[in-house]
Amino acid sequence: xxxxxPAVVLxxxxxxxxxxxxxxxxxxxxxxxxxxxxxxxxxxxxxxxxRIASSYGVxxxxxxxxxxxxxxxxxxxxxxxxxxxxxVSDATDVPITYVPARNTIFLSYALAFAEVxxxxxxxxxxxxxxxxxxxDCRPEYIHAFERMANLATRAGAEGNTITIRTPLIHLTKAxxxxxxxxxxxxxxxxxxxxxxSATGEACGQCDACQLRLAGFSAAGATDPIAYARxxxx
Amino acid sequence: xxxxxPAVVLxxxxxxxxxxxxxxxxxxxxxxxxxxxxxxxxxxxxxxxxRIASSYGVxxxxxxxxxxxxxxxxxxxxxxxxxxxxxVSDATDVPITYVPARNTIFLSYALAFAEVxxxxxxxxxxxxxxxxxxxDCRPEYIHAFERMANLATRAGAEGNTITIRTPLIHLTKAxxxxxxxxxxxxxxxxxxxxxxSATGEACGQCDACQLRLAGFSAAGATDPIAYARxxxx
Numbered sequence: 001x002x003x004x005x006p007a008v009v010l011x012x013x014x015x016x017x018x019x020x021x022x023x024x025x026x027x028x029x030x031x032x033x034x035x036x037x038x039x040x041x042x043x044x045x046x047x048x049x050x051r052i053a054s055s056y057g058v059x060x061x062x063x064x065x066x067x068x069x070x071x072x073x074x075x076x077x078x079x080x081x082x083x084x085x086x087x088v089s090d091a092t093d094v095p096i097t098y099v100p101a102r103n104t105i106f107l108s109y110a111l112a113f114a115e116v117x118x119x120x121x122x123x124x125x126x127x128x129x130x131x132x133x134x135x136d137c138r139p140e141y142i143h144a145f146e147r148m149a150n151l152a153t154r155a156g157a158e159g160n161t162i163t164i165r166t167p168l169i170h171l172t173k174a175x176x177x178x179x180x181x182x183x184x185x186x187x188x189x190x191x192x193x194x195x196x197s198a199t200g201e202a203c204g205q206c207d208a209c210q211l212r213l214a215g216f217s218a219a220g221a222t223d224p225i226a227y228a229r230x231x232x233x
Numbered sequence: 234x235x236x237x238x239p240a241v242v243l244x245x246x247x248x249x250x251x252x253x254x255x256x257x258x259x260x261x262x263x264x265x266x267x268x269x270x271x272x273x274x275x276x277x278x279x280x281x282x283x284r285i286a287s288s289y290g291v292x293x294x295x296x297x298x299x300x301x302x303x304x305x306x307x308x309x310x311x312x313x314x315x316x317x318x319x320x321v322s323d324a325t326d327v328p329i330t331y332v333p334a335r336n337t338i339f340l341s342y343a344l345a346f347a348e349v350x351x352x353x354x355x356x357x358x359x360x361x362x363x364x365x366x367x368x369d370c371r372p373e374y375i376h377a378f379e380r381m382a383n384l385a386t387r388a389g390a391e392g393n394t395i396t397i398r399t400p401l402i403h404l405t406k407a408x409x410x411x412x413x414x415x416x417x418x419x420x421x422x423x424x425x426x427x428x429x430s431a432t433g434e435a436c437g438q439c440d441a442c443q444l445r446l447a448g449f450s451a452a453g454a455t456d457p458i459a460y461a462r463x464x465x466x
Contacts (some may be wrong), residue, residue, distance in 0.1 A: 034303065064300040070267065070346040101345035104385045108341040112334035113303040141384040148377035152337045152369045 004030040006059070007121040007165075008114045010106055011035050013048030015190045015212060016125035016168055019180035021056055023167050024123050026183055031058040032117045034110055038066035044200060048191045055189065060117070064109055071100055085205050103136035104145070107164065111149050114162060122149075123165045130173050130211050142166055173215025181221065188224035201228040237263040239292070240354040240398075241347045243339055244268050246281030248423045248445060249358035249401055252413035254289055256400050257356050259416055264291040265350045267343055271299035271332075277433060281424045288422065293350065297342055304333055336369035337378070340397065344382050347395060355382075356398045362405050363444050375399055406448025414454065421457035434461040 007029035011017045024031050035049040046063050053061040103126065110122045126137040135141060146164040153162065168176050180187065192212045193202035202209050204227040216223040240262035244250045257264050268282040279296050286294040336359065343355045359370040368374060379397040386395065401409050413420065425445045426435035435442050437460040449456040 062302045064302055065298075067297040067299070069295045069297055070342055071349060100348035101341055101385060104344055104381070105338070105341040108334055108338040109303055111337055112332075115333035116304060136385045138384065141381065144377070144381035144384045148337070148374065148381045151371065151374040151377045152334060 004028055005121065006030045006032060006117050006119040007123055008032050008034055008110045008117065008119045009058075009123040010110055010125065011049045011053060011061070012125075013045040013052060013190060014125075014192045014208075015173075015180070015187060015215075016127060016176060017049075018052050018187070018190045019176050019183070019185055020123050020125040020167060021052065021058075022180060022183040022185045024121075024165075025056055029121065029123075031056065032113060032119060033058045033061040034106075034113050035061070035063040036066050036106060036109070037063055038068060044196065045191055048189060052189050055186070062113065066105065101136070103134075103141075107145050107149075111153065111162065115153050120161065121163050121165055123167070125168050126166050127168050127173075127176070128170065130215075137169075139166070139169060142169070172218070173211055174218035177215050177219040177221060181219070186224075191225070197228050201226045203227070204229045237261055238354065239263045239265060239350050239352040240356060241265050241267055241343045241350065241352045242291075242356040243343055243358070244282045244286060244294070245358075246278040246285060246423060247358075247425045247441075248406075248413070248420060248448075249360060249409060250282075251285050251420070251423045252409050252416070252418055253356050253358040253400060254285065254291075255413060255416040255418045257354075257398075258289055262354065262356075264289065265346060265352060266291045266294040267339075267346050268294070268296040269299050269339060269342070270296055271301060277429065278424055281422060285422050288419070295346065299338065334369070336367075336374075340378055340382075344386065344395065348386050353394065354396050354398055356400070358401050359399050360401050360406075360409070361403065363448075370402075372399070372402060375402070405451070406444055407451035410448050410452040410454060414452070419457075424458070430461050434459045436460070437462045 005028070007024050009021050009024050009031050011021055011033040012035065021031060021033065033049070033053045035046055037043065037046050049063065050061065107122065107124065114120070114122055126142065128137050128139060142164050146162065149162045149164070171179065192208045194206040194208050195203045197203070202225055204213065209227070213223060238261070240257055242254050242257050242264050244254055244266040245268065254264060254266065266282070266286045268279055270276065270279050282296065283294065336357070340355065340357065347353070347355055359375065361370050361372060375397050379395065382395045382397070404412065425441045427439040427441050428436045430436070435458055437446065442460070446456060
């Protein structure tokens with residue numbers, strides 16, 4: 001009979017969160033995976049997350065639907081076109097694909113899930129290197145969330161501490177991929193594209209595709225997923 | 234043409250949040266009201282919130298559905314019986330009606346709504362006097378959320394500040410009611426009961442009913458809503 005520590009892992013079905021799941025399993029956590037469905041474009045991500053969760057033998061996997069009514073102004077949740085062929089190498093502004101308060105909402109649900117599963121550790125694949133334009137991917141934001149979380153909950157009120165774990169936060173995409181490959185992650189199961197074709201091929205042009213392809217290239221590896229077209233338009 | 238400041242007001246349809254809405258309107262805010270639907274028991278609250286929002290001429294009212302899958306262990310969201318006839322006057326433990334991370338999730342959506350409506354003020358009717366058992370009703374929790382919110386968002390990243398306003402936090406229920414009455418709040422529109430009858434009568438016995446009735450009594454006023462039975466069983 002094993003006595004492993006429960007943890008919550010936010011699992012989008014993408015490259016980063018799948019690597020995080022592999023890290024949590026390597027570190028001996030019993031994983032409660034949490035995914036979010038927030039718009040038609042991302043149903044495919046939930047399917048990927050289900051397959052990935054299953055392959056890692058997670059204890060429990062929940063896919064929570066996020067109600068979009070309060071949102072707007074983001075290409076991921078409205079009719080604004082996903083930018084293609086943008087030069088992401090020097091992007092320092094907040095991208096228009098930013099979803100208002102997204103990580104705050106995700107982490108809030110994770111905090112609830114942690115409370116009901118008695119987990120003290122919440123894993124999230126945020127990255128401050130490639131996504132420097134997103135305010136809620138910065139270490140100071142994560143620390144502030146953690147501090148708030150320890151005041152918000154019964155566990156925190158009783159002196160137990162919630163820890164937000166961000167094992168990828170200071171890694172480049174190439175380092176994330178190299179780490180994942182060393183842990184045996186099968187990246188063919190993952191999906192990153194903001195705007196895939198009807199048949200599921202990645203577009204190869206959006207910010208997420210460009211970052212992913214550049215990461216595999218820098219890691220000296222080949223991305224195993226299918227692309228409709230590679231390179232800037 | 235008026236140039237009022239936009240604010241987000243969390244509006245449950247209960248006594249406290251309706252008083253908060255009246256305060257925000259008195260203070261000249263253009264209100265974007267946000268309600269949450271999280272379970273059959275509370276659909277009636279949404280109806281009350283809609284009527285109240287309409288009567289206060291709010292600019293926009295959204296009712297967001299909260300997916301309950303990650304929750305459990307709370308009488309408000311599962312099949313655990315609502316406690317009746319409990320002595321609430323000396324309750325210092327965390328009540329079982331506590332919903333995991335509830336205010337954190339509510340405030341996270343409010344933060345998203347604030348961002349898309351360009352509001353810098355978020356009003357929430359938390360109260361540290363009558364709800365001292367809830368960790369996420371304490372001032373230190375609210376301050377930690379505010380700090381996190383200012384690191385989470387584009388507005389925060391650009392130096393604008395989000396303020397979480399809690400005008401009721403240090404008031405007794407009687408003081409809240411007296412304040413509301415001085416602002417002309419029609420409490421017959423509000424609903425507080427955790428377990429109303431099929432015809433909408435408040436039970437008169439749950440914690441929320443007891444606190445409400447005691448508040449009206451201490452304020453020297455009569456609660457205008459209908460009760461099935463008043464007093465402890």
